[in-house]
Amino acid sequence: MGHFSSMFSGLARSFSIKKVKHNNGTCDAKEAADEMVKDAKKKEMILKSCGYVYAEGSNNSASVFSKRGEKGVNQDCAIVWEGFGCQEDMIFCGIFDGHGPWGHYVAKHVRNSMPSSLLCNWQKTLAQTTLLDPELDLEGSSKKFSRFDIWKHSYLKTCASVDQELEHHRKIDSYNSGTTAITIVRQGDVIYVSNVGDSRAVLATTSDEGNLVAVQLTLDFKPNLPQEKERIIGCNGRVFCMKDEPGVHRVWQPDAEAPGLAMSRAFGDYCIKEYGLVSVPEVTQRHISAKDHFIILASDGIWDVITNQEAIEIISSTTERPKAAKRLVEQAVRAWKKKRRGIAMDDMSVVCLFLHSSSSSPSLSQHVQHAMTFK
Template identity: 50%
Template sequence: MGGCVSISSRSTCSSRSNEETVYPSCFGIDMFGRKRSRKTFSDHITTLQHLSSIPSRIYTNGRSRSSCVFTQQGRKGINQDAMIVWEDFMSEDVIFCGVFDGHGPHGHLVARKVRDTLPVKLMTFLHSFESKMNESSANCCNRNAKSDVVDPEKGILADDKVDLLWREAFLKSYKAMDKELRSHPNLDCFCSGSTAVTIVKQGSNLFMGNIGDSRAILGSKDSNDSLVAIQLTVDLKPNLPREAERIKRCRGRVFALQDEPEVQRVWLPFDDAPGLAMARAFGDFCLKEYGVISIPEFSHRILSDKDKFIVLASDGVWDVLSNEEVVEIVSSASTRSSAARILVESAAREWKTKYPTSKMDDCAVVCLFIDGKMDSESDYDEQGFSSATLQSNHSGNAVESDDGHNPEPCLQRNFTVRSAEENDPNNRIPTDVEANEENVANEDQNWSGLEGVTRVNSLVQLPRFSEERPRP
C-alpha cells in the first residue's frame, strides 16, 4: 500500500519489420503499452471536445469490455459521487479508471469536473514524456546492453526511471487539476472538493494515484488458491499520524467532535469549521494553506496471473463493508456485468442494518476484471444497463447533460452542511440540479419513522469570514 514496486525489465531496443511502427522501450517497458493504437494524440485532443461521445469511455451505470460501473444516490441529497472507465486510453492496452467523491455545496460539480478533466491532464503529461523519449530513441538504440539497463549519467536503473516518469505524470496532473479548480470562473471550490482514486492499467503494470478516502482493492488468489483481498491504497484521513503532523505544522487543527469521537477532522486555526474528514482533496481551498493538500500518494504494482479483479469505490461502500466482504460479493456475482450493482445494493442493505438512524451515503463502484473478459451480450441485456446513454438509476440520480456539464451556482457560505434545506436569497428559478435536490430532500422525510441523522459528513460546517478577513 502506497509503496513503489520496481518493474522487472522485459524488453530492450530491438529491430522490427519496416511495416511496424516502433516506439522505443528504453526504460524496461513501452510506456504506453505493447499494442499501439492507430489513434494519435491529436485525434484524442479533437475528440476530447466531445468526451461523452467517446465509445471507450463510460461514466454512468453500465459496462465496458472489461469492467462494470454503478452508482446509487444516498439519503443526503444529490449524488456527489462520480466514476469513469476509459479503455484505449492513449493506446489499446491501457485502461484508466477512477472514482471521485465530492463534498460541500458544490461537491457533485467538483467530482464531475475532476472526472472529465483529470484523465485528459494525465494523458497530456504522458504524451509529453513520450515525445521526450522518442527524441532520444536514436541514442537509446545505439547503446550497448549495459547502457540499456542503466542511465549512464545518473546511474538510475531503467525500471526505476519508468517508475519515476509515471510518478511525475500523476503528480503533475493532480497539481494541474487543483490549479484549474482554483481559477475556475464559475465553480467555487472554496469549501467544496472531491476525493480521487485513479488507476492506469498498462499490460501487467498497475499505476495508482490517490487522495482522500475513496479506496482501491485487489481480488487475488493466495497460495491455497483462495480469493483474498489486497488493499492497494491508503485512506488518507486526518487520523494518520503523518497527515495530522503536516496539518498541524501548517497551523490547521485536527480533532474529533464529542458526538463522533472516532472521526478526526481538519479545522481552521481561527474557526471551528469546516471539519473536513479527509487530509487530502481536490478543492477545499479554505484549508489549502492549513495543511490539506492535493498531492496524490502514488504506487506501482506488477499484476500476476493470480490477480483477478480490481474494485474502486467511494467511502459509502467502505463505511459498511470490509475489503474481504467486497471481494466475496464481487466474486460471487451471478454475472460480471452485474458485480458493481450487486456490490452497491449490498452496501445499501448494510447501511440500513448497521446504521438504521443514519442517512446512507452515496456509493460509486468500478469493477475492473484483469483478464478482460465479460459476460455474453445476452447476459448484459438482462441487466438493463446502457453504456451509450446516460440514465437515472432507481434512486433518482440527477441526469447529466450529454457534455457532462451542469449548472454551477454561486457559493453561499453561512450555513451548516448538515442541513437538508438551503435558502435561495436571490429567489431565482431553481435549476434542474436544485430541483432534484429538493425532491430528494422531500423523499427523505418519508424514508424512515426514525429521524435520519447523517452518520459522518465530510464537512461539518462552512466557515464564517468577517469582511476584513481576506480570502486565502
C-alpha cells in the first residue's frame, strides 16, 4: 500500500473501524466523521470563539478573535480544529461571515456542519481512490490522483451538500440570508484553500530580498469580476451599484430591487441562486516553505480598511502570538473610525495560523521597520 491507503488505514484505526462499508461504490464515512468531531471536542482541539489554540506535540498554533460591528448581532464566526481528522499533521481553520436577517444562524450552521462533512467526503474519496488503485502512491511523480485532486473533489461535494442541506433546514430561513466561507486545511507542508464569497486569505512570506511581503491567496468574489458578472447576467441576474454606494457592485433579481447582494458566491440566499449566485468554492493549494510565516483569514470588514501588507505587519509586530488576531481587529477598528467615519462599522473576525513553531520560526521583527498604527 502506498501513502494514500496507509493514511486511510490510520483514520480507521483511530476509531477501531475494522471495515469500511461500501454500497454501490460509495463509502459511508459519516459515522466516523461524527466520532472524530466528538473526540476533538472532548480533547478541546476545536476552538469556535476568540482565543488561542496550541495542541501538544503540534507545530501549529492559531490566534482567533471576533468583534461585533455597529449593525446589530455579530454575524461572523470562526473555527480552528487542531488534529483535523485525527491526523497530527492536519489543521482546519475557517471564517464565516453571515448576512441578512438570519445571517448569524446561517454562518454558525455552515461553520458547524462543514468540517465533519468535509471529513466525510474526504474519507469517501480516499477510500474509493484506494479501491481503484490499491498500490497508489501519492508521493510518486506519475500519480493519477493527487492530494489536491482529492481535497478539491471533497470540497466541491461538501459545499454542494452543505448548501442543499441549508436550503431544507426547518429552523433556519436562508431564503434572504447567507454566509461566506473561507477555509484552509493544512496537511503537512501543504495548505488547501477553499473560498466561497468575499472574505480573504493572505500569506506572510519572506521575499528573495529578505523583506516580509503579503501574498493574497484568494479572490474576493465580487459581482463585478468579469467571470462572475458574465455568469450572473447569463442567468438573467443584474449587477450594478446604487447611487449612494458608488463602487459597491451588487447582485439583483431581474425585475426587483432585491436582494442587492455585494458578493457573487455564498451559502444560502436562495432568492437569487437561480440568477447566478453560486456556492461553488475556488480551491487552491500552496506548498509551505521555511520562508512562509503565517496565514491570515479575515472577513471583509478587515479588508475594507486594512491592506494586505498592513495586516501582515501588524501581526508580525505582535510579540505574543495569542494576541495577534485581537490586535489586527483592534487596529482595523481604529482604521475604520478614521477612514469610514459616519458609516456603521462591519463585524470583524480574524484567524491567524502560524506555520512554524515559535522556537523554530525565524524572528519576524527584523522585517518590520514600523508597526502600523492608526490614531
